[in-house]
Amino acid sequence: MINNNSVKFIMAGRRKRRRRWILVTGLLAGLAFILCWTMLLLGNTIYPVNEVIRVLLGEELNGVSFAVNTIRLPRMLTGLLAGFAFGIAGNTFQTMLRNPLASPDVIGITAGSSAAAVFCILILHTSGAVVSIASVIAGLATVLLIYIFSRGRTFSIGRLILVGIGIQAMLNALISYLLLVGAQQDIPAALRWLSGSLNGSQMHELPPLSVTVLIFAPIIIMLGKHLSMLELGEQMATSLGINTDKTRILLIVSAVTMIALATATTGPIAFVAFLSGPIAKRLVGVGLSNAIPAGLVGVNLVLAGDLIGQFAFDVRYPVGIITGILGAPYLLFLLIRMNRKGDL
Known part of the structure; x- marks a missing residue:
């Protein structure tokens, strides 16, 4: 029988984990807020905060309105939505399958969406909704x-x-085959898209991704406890009253839809889905769902990677190049470690 001291100890541990979750999530959200504003302020010309705010409120200012509303705001919003989609979807697969390698961009899901999008761009010469649906x-x-x-x-x-x-x-x-047989004039656009980039983001491209994130991200967040139970194994989850088949279908459809729409919008930004979950789990700890923290980590990776690619080097690089440099060593480390443990 559990005594009062054990109950107090358990409750204290739970409160401590909750405080840590709130603190980490708040810090990640604050960092994302700072990066969003940095993307609005920085460019070929650095604008004051007050001028950017005035433009965002609808005032017309020569030069500032075009730079902010046409170039920087769509780029920032695209990175925000795509980063959250990649992060939360990647964490969903990794948690559900109980393996950090089970990320959409490692096990081929992102590649499937990419192949469909490239086929639409190079062979069908279509864009927009057709690419999104095909993805x-x-x-x-x-x-x-x-x-x-x-x-x-x-x-x-x-x-x-x-x-x-x-x-x-x-x-x-x-x-690669599609790139070989595609029309020469379409190949540069396809290659830019395949590198994973926020370049050329436009406001009219955002509604499908926005609606997808607003619909499916809350579903994954609401199923956070069920997802944590699935991590315990099939038998344990069933014994706790979880309809595992229904839960998995909802989680897979939600995660794949977000990954596909994000990929169709920005291209396959390398390793964001792969890195977000493990980073969030290490920051938040165990015991609570890290779906929201993983999404925020994805946002920070995409926005920070894009800023580094734009301003840290003499040549501007797409965000996918920067995140790829970060993710590749971690992937090799995981493969070596799992091989030694006999998990592969």
Whole structure:
């Protein structure tokens, strides 16, 4: 029987974890706020805060209005929405499959959406809604394909990851083929898109991504406790009263839709989905859902990466190049560690 001291100890630990969650989430949100404003202020010309605020409130100022409303604000909002989508979706897959390698950009889901988008750009010469719809369908089809090929007598997360990596290699080969046969005038646009970039972001491109994040991110957040229970394993989650099949379907559809729309809007920004969950988990700790912190980490990675790519070097680099440099060493580290543990 649990005595009062044990109850007090448990409650104290829970309050401590909650305070840490609130503090970390607040700091991540504050950092994202600072980065958003930095993106609005910095450029070829650095504008004062008061002028940017006046423009955002609807006032017309020569030079400032065009730079802020046409170039910087769409770029910032795109990075904000795409970063949150990549972060929360990546964390969903990693938690649900109980493996940090089970990220959409590692197991081929992002590659599936990318292949569909490149096909639309180079072969069908379409953009906008068609690319978005094709990306979502291809992302869901890739998930189904990975599941079919990874089935065996027993379910193995390691086998699923290896199958996903193989499918990603096949899809990358398909993308290379499309680049070879595509029209020469369309290839530069496709290559810029494949690098993962916020360049050329426009306000009219944001509604599909905005609606997707506003609909599906709350679903994942509300299922945060269920997702944490799925991390304990199938039997434990079922014994706690979770309908595992229904929960997984909701989580997969929500995560894949956000990943696909974010990929269709910005291109595959490398390793943001892969890094956000582990970073958030290390910052927040265990015991509470880290869906929101992971989304905020994704926002900070995308916005900070874009600022570094724009202003830290003599040549401007797309954000995907910067995040790729950060994520590649961590991926190699995980592969080596899991191989030593026998998880692969």
